[in-house]
Amino acid sequence: MLFNSIDFALFLPIVFVTYWFVVQKRLKFQNALLVIASYVFYGWWDYRFLSLIIFSSLVDYTIGKQLKKEKIPSKRKLLLWLSIIVNLGLLGFFKYYNFFVDSFVEAFSLFGNKITPNTLNIILPVGISFYTFQTLSYTIDVYKKHLKPTDDIISFLAFVSFFPQLVAGPIERASNLLPQFYRKREFHYSKVVDGCKQILWGFFKKIVIADNCATYANTIFNNSEDYSGSTLLVGAVLFTFQIYGDFSGYSDIAIGTSRLFGFNLKQNFAFPYFSRDIAEFWRRWHISLSTWFRDYLYIPLGGSRGGIWTKVRNTFIIFIVSGFWHGANWTFVVWGGLNALYFIPLLLAKKNRSHLNVVAQNSNLPNFKEFTSMLLTFGLTVITWVFFRAETIGHALSYIKGIFSVSILKIPEVRPTNLLVLIVLFMSVEWIGRKQEYAIETFWLKKTRGLRWAFYMIVIALIFIFSSESQQDFIYFQF
Known part of the structure; x- marks a missing residue:
């Protein structure tokens, strides 16, 4: 059953009402119902x-x-x-x-x-x-x-x-x-409201951002030999936002839905595209998987203790296994290995834990160094996502070769202007809420109720306006 389906829209209220108003007094009945x-x-x-x-x-x-x-x-x-x-x-x-x-x-x-x-x-x-x-x-x-x-x-x-x-x-x-x-x-009304807000933001990420990015990214990746380098770059960037909106959107819906039933799940994404290096990115992306591999594989192997060879070996193992976990394709192995290559210089220079705080923690905007670091990290991440999205290693290499060709200077054949505006607005809200568990957790909380509800109605309207005609599965369902 998909979160973004009519089936789930009927399923969730039935379970919610039964859970809180029929079997509320018996814990065992609640658990059995779940x-x-x-x-x-x-x-x-x-x-x-x-x-x-x-x-x-x-x-x-x-x-x-x-x-x-x-x-x-x-x-x-x-x-x-x-x-x-x-x-x-x-x-x-x-x-x-x-x-x-x-x-x-x-x-x-x-x-x-x-x-x-x-x-x-x-x-x-x-x-x-x-x-x-x-x-x-x-x-x-x-x-x-x-x-x-x-x-x-x-x-x-x-x-x-x-x-x-x-x-x-x-x-x-x-x-x-x-x-x-x-x-x-x-039952706590405030938790239910909080859960609904996170669910709403998750659906916005999935339906407005991810699904619409997918429409263009799929076209470009599936016909990459027909496009200029600039268009291929657009496709890679759109897939970068697609996979973030898709997977972090699912996590938001999952965490918010859990809160409706009185459960607290761990945060799974912490605004990874605002990271200043790859090490910080992996502390903020798919946190539950990264920490699982850290605790049950990396540390038992010796972690970062020991000599240079041990550190390099353990880093490659955890990233390659992580890549292989994602799917039965050599592209995922290369994706993991490439992330390891990004990570190892930071580890050897003992700079892999340089950025533990939120970027621009005491200001509204990043300074020049923070901005360039985020831009570089984002660019490196875009390259790795090409391997994640490509069908084969050959396809990924030809795609990247196409990006870094002379045709990158051409005007892109695909120009999704409205979508790019939405992405800018989306990332602006994410930036404002980067210190929270999810972007709109306290967004406009100090404003009047009318303004807050106006914002929620706008988000809901955008979900309906930009909803794709064809229902898109969540990417990580295949993993």
């Missing part, structure tokens, strides 16, 4: 894959209980590896089986050997990358004794399948989300 609603939400896409998420949940719930009983270190480690193998095995099969088979065939073809592969018509279950990492975090934290295993199976099933963030994150840690299912939740 499990049922989450399975309906997920099964709306393809009910057959409900068996996967239920199986994964039961495996980790059972292993968590066994870890509580088991005291022998070797047997505890065996239980941990059982969880890792089962979960990553399912993820690997559904997401990467055909990729590895095809890559194997291509490798042998280089030596003149022809192989007829046995590929399968495998459908990638929506959200499998997200809920796999979410349930794995539970087992790992229980194994490390950072978290007590739960005996409440309903709460655990709700934690794994919680519908607002089930299919595209944020990837929640059990230590943050699971305890919230144990506590009684009270």
Whole structure:
């Protein structure tokens, strides 16, 4: 079920009313309702894959209980590896089986050997990358004794399948989300209003910015050989805003919807395009995934401790694995490796934590150094997104070559003037609200109610005016 669908527009109010006004007095009933609603939400896409998420949940719930009983270190480690193998095995099969088979065939073809592969018509279950990492975090934290295993199976099933963030994150840690299912939740009007505002801003990002950028970006990327360098640059920049509006918009809707039900999810985006270097960008982009890899892969590998080789190796590992997590295509691996190349000089110079505060924290505008740093970081990011969007590495390289050709000086053949104005207005609001969790959290809060509602009505009107005729899936549904 898509957030931007009529189905969800009917589904959410029904669950909300039932949750707060029918089963409000019984916590177990509320949690059970969330499990049922989450399975309906997920099964709306393809009910057959409900068996996967239920199986994964039961495996980790059972292993968590066994870890509580088991005291022998070797047997505890065996239980941990059982969880890792089962979960990553399912993820690997559904997401990467055909990729590895095809890559194997291509490798042998280089030596003149022809192989007829046995590929399968495998459908990638929506959200499998997200809920796999979410349930794995539970087992790992229980194994490390950072978290007590739960005996409440309903709460655990709700934690794994919680519908607002089930299919595209944020990837929640059990230590943050699971305890919230144990506590009684009270209805607070202010939280509902706050949640609705974040949902509204998420829909604006998705429908007005991302979907309209997609229309032009798809045309340019799909016909890149027909356009000048200036037009290719326009396409790359539009995809840069498309993926931000699409994914951060989903996160805003997910976090806002969770707040409607009394839950607090972690912030997943913190205005990444205002970053002053790549290290800051990765502290602000897809925060739940970046911190997951940091805590469960980078630090166990040794992190930034040790010599130069260890630092470089660990950095490449975490970025390449992050790229591979996104999809079964070598373009994602190159995307991750390129980000590693950007990051390593900062790490070796010990400048990877130079910008921990908000840009222009004590002023309305950035100074010249901050502005140029943001512009350079944004430009480097645009280049990496070309690999993320391209179908093949060859396509990405030819696209970038086209950008940096003499034709970049031509007037672009595609000139989406109205959309560019909307992007400028959008980023202006984001800049004003950059110190908040989401841009309009306190936007015009000190103004009169009439002005605030006028702003909300304008946002709603823009959503309806610029809504695309064809419904666009969220990009990260494919991951």
